[in-house]
Structures are given as structure tokens and as C-alpha cells.
């Protein structure tokens with residue numbers, strides 16, 4: 001196994017100093033990088049409210065990389081810090097699962113270890129929750145066994161590593177087949193110049209070590225993971241004028257990635273539909289696999305063979321049924337990702353008042369029609385008169401789309417009235 005050289009040791013010591021001596025609570029941070037993630041979902045929020053405050057006060061994460069549905073699973077947290085995410089995971093795994101945090105900074109580990117007993121009383125059982133001192137580049141030496149982990153999580157840590165490839169290789173080894181690296185971190189939209197990389201505060205605040213996202217994705221696939229899936233992205237704002245000037249035009253993002261470790265020779269062939277069964281606590285109505293794959297409970301979705309493989313051969317498989325659709329079954333057609341996005345756009349439009357589409361009645365329109373006629377377009381575009389519907393801006397809707405719910409809704413919005421014409 002590769003070892004860490006002197007440069008790596010310098011980065012470790014600078015980062016250790018930052019998290020052990022410079023920062024004493026979240027309030028001491030100088031950029032929003034470590035606190036930028038979106039609000040945790042309701043299940044996580046409720047757990048967080050029960051975690052000892054010493055642990056919560058030293059949270060420096062940039063996302064919410066803790067999947068629901070991990071009851072009984074073995075979880076590893078890289079760079080666990082004061083342990084907030086491990087404490088959350090321990091509540092979700094229950095007494096049968098286990099949670100192991102690895103960190104190199106004694107001051108952080110001390111907080112994490114000290115509050116376990118207090119938390120056990122809150123949970124009503126003693127969780128298998130342990131914190132190991134060690135480097136995330138050398139998980140084996142820290143005491144993590146190969147193929148012993150179902151889900152590895154990490155929150156705003158991999159960017160701090162001077163050798164990200166070693167981290168990914170170690171995680172890959174530690175995961176069981178079907179396991180997953182589910183983590184939030186900071187990425188740049190370009191390669192970073194040396195003065196940004198070596199700046200102690202920018203490094204400590206998770207900016208200086210941010211990888212160019214494309215470079216990171218290639219590295220992950222090279223190590224053996226399936227194609228990286230993005231679950232969430234948010235932009236990171238740098239408020240400090242001096243630091244802002246140093247980074248120039250480069251933009252930074254907190255990204256939650258999902259990297260699955262899948263069997264290499266177990267391909268899913270042909271078209272497949274996946275149906276989420278709604279059985280994960282906290283995800284009763286829908287499950288978001290990544291930004292391209294959102295599953296409503298009990299609604300079959302057409303998925304790519306890559307996605308079918310990720311579902312079929314990973315720890316989430318029990319929450320889905322997979323099927324090769326056969327012709328003429330009389331069943332409604334499965335929904336495609338585009339169908340799902342259309343429906344989502346429609347629902348969002350309705351929530352915001354349903355008036356943003358071009359067919360919504362416009363008060364300012366003198367004719368009372370839905371949109372002012374377009375001078376430069378007599379026949380094209382939604383607002384141009386249609387031959388089959390001279391008095392309205394939209395063609396009558398055909399009722400043949402497989403998405404009945406979408407059609408029904410569109411008709412209500414756009415084509416109501418006896419003629420079924422829009423507006």
C-alpha cells in the first residue's frame with residue numbers, strides 16, 4: 001500500500017492544528033464552506049435535536065450525507081470530527097447496526113467519545129458507536145477491516161486529504177459488495193492555482209483542497225466505483241473579501257455524491273422498470289436516488305441498465321422491485337425520467353399559483369385570451385393561433401398520453417371548458 005510522504009504530513013499537521021486548536025465551535029469559521037449544506041430532512045432534524053450540544057456545537061459539515069433506511073447496517077464515517085453524523089447514524093442503524101468514526105484530531109475525537117454514554121441514555125440502548133484515531137488515507141491501519149462496511153459517509157473531509165486517491169481506494173476496500181460511499185464535499189469548477197491550494201485558512205475551510213469535480217469523478221471510476229451519481233448540489237459563497245480575491249473566478253460547490261461498489265460481472269440486460277415500495281422511514285412518498293432518478297412510491301419508472309444495476313446489486317435493493325416490462329400486459333406504461341420531471345414542473349407551477357405557463361390567462365391581455373398573439377409567429381409557438389382551434393392559443397389536448405395524471409391536470413389548467421380548448 002502507498003504511504004504518505006512529507007508533503008502529506010504537512011497538510012495533515014496544518015489541518016489538525018486548524019480543527020484542534022484554531023476552531024473551537026462552528027461560529028469560528030471564516031467561510032460558509034463547512035456549513036453550507038441544505039437543511040436536513042425532518043427525520044434527521046428530529047434526531048439532531050436529541051444529540052448532546054457539545055457534539056452539535058462542533059459540527060463542520062457541508063451537507064447531510066446520511067441516508068435513511070440503514071437500520072441494522074454497518075456505517076463508517078471518514079473524518080467524523082466531534083461525531084454529529086455518527087450520532088445521527090447510530091439512531092438510524094439501531095442497536096443491531098454499528099457506526100465507526102475515524103478522525104486524526106484528538107480534540108475532536110475527545111468530544112465525540114465523551115458524549116456517547118449520555119446519548120445512550122437518550123436512545124434507550126447502547127449503540128455500537130466507536131471512534132478510531134487514524135488517517136482516512138490509511139483506514140486499515142486505523143482498524144477498519146476490508147469488506148466490513150455497508151455505507152461509508154463523510155461530511156466535508158475528503159477535500160482536506162492530501163491524497164484523495166488513497167482515500168477512495170481505502171473506502172472501496174472497506175465496503176462490502178453492494179455498499180456505497182455516500183458523502184458531501186467541496187468541489188471547484190476548475191483546477192485551483194497553487195497559492196489557493198497552499199493557503200492555510202482556505203485549506204482548513206475546505207476550499208484550498210477542493211478537487212475539480214470532473215477530475216474527482218474520473219478518479220472514482222478508476223478506483224472501481226460505478227459512475228458517480230450526484231444527489232445534491234449547492235453553491236458556496238465566500239464572504240471574506242481577501243479570500244474571495246485569492247480564489248478569483250473559480251466557483252465552489254458542496255456536492256453530495258453516491259458511489260456504489262457493484263459486482264463487475266452481473267449486468268442487467270434490456271429495458272427495466274424499477275418501483276420504489278415506500279418502505280423507508282422518512283421516505284414514504286418518494287425516494288430520490290440522484291438528481292436524475294426520483295421515484296414516487298409504487299409508480300414504476302423506466303430506468304437505464306446502469307441504474308437498474310445500482311438498485312439490483314446494492315444495499316437499497318430491498319426497497320425496490322425491478323421488472324423487465326413485457327408487451328401487452330394491459331398495465332399502465334411506466335413513467336420515464338422526462339415524464340417525472342414534467343410532472344414535477346407542473347406540480348411546482350401549481351404550487352406557485354399556476355400562472356406562469358404561457359397558456360394561463362393574462363390580465364394584461366386585451367382580448368382576454370391566454371397570451372398576446374405573437375406578431376412574428378403566425379403558426380408556431382404555444383401562443384400562436386392553431387388551425388384546429390382558431391379561438392384559442394393551444395391545440396386541444398389529446399387524451400392518449402400514458403401519464404393520465406399529467407394529462408388530467410393539464411386539461412384542468414389549460415383546456416377546460418366545453419370545447420376542451422385551452423384558456
Ligand SMILES: C[S@@+](CC[C@H](N)C(=O)[O-])C[C@H]1O[C@@H](n2cnc3c(N)ncnc32)[C@H](O)[C@@H]1O
Pocket residue numbers: 012015016019034058059060061062078079080081082083084085102103104105108134135136137154155156157160161162206
Ligand atoms: C470540516 S471537519 C468535518 C467534521 C465532521 N465530518 C463534521 O461534519 O462535523 C473535518 C474533519 O476531518 C478531519 N480530517 C481531515 N483530514 C483528515 C485525514 N486525512 N485523516 C483523518 N481525519 C481527517 C479533521 O480532523 C476534522 O475533524
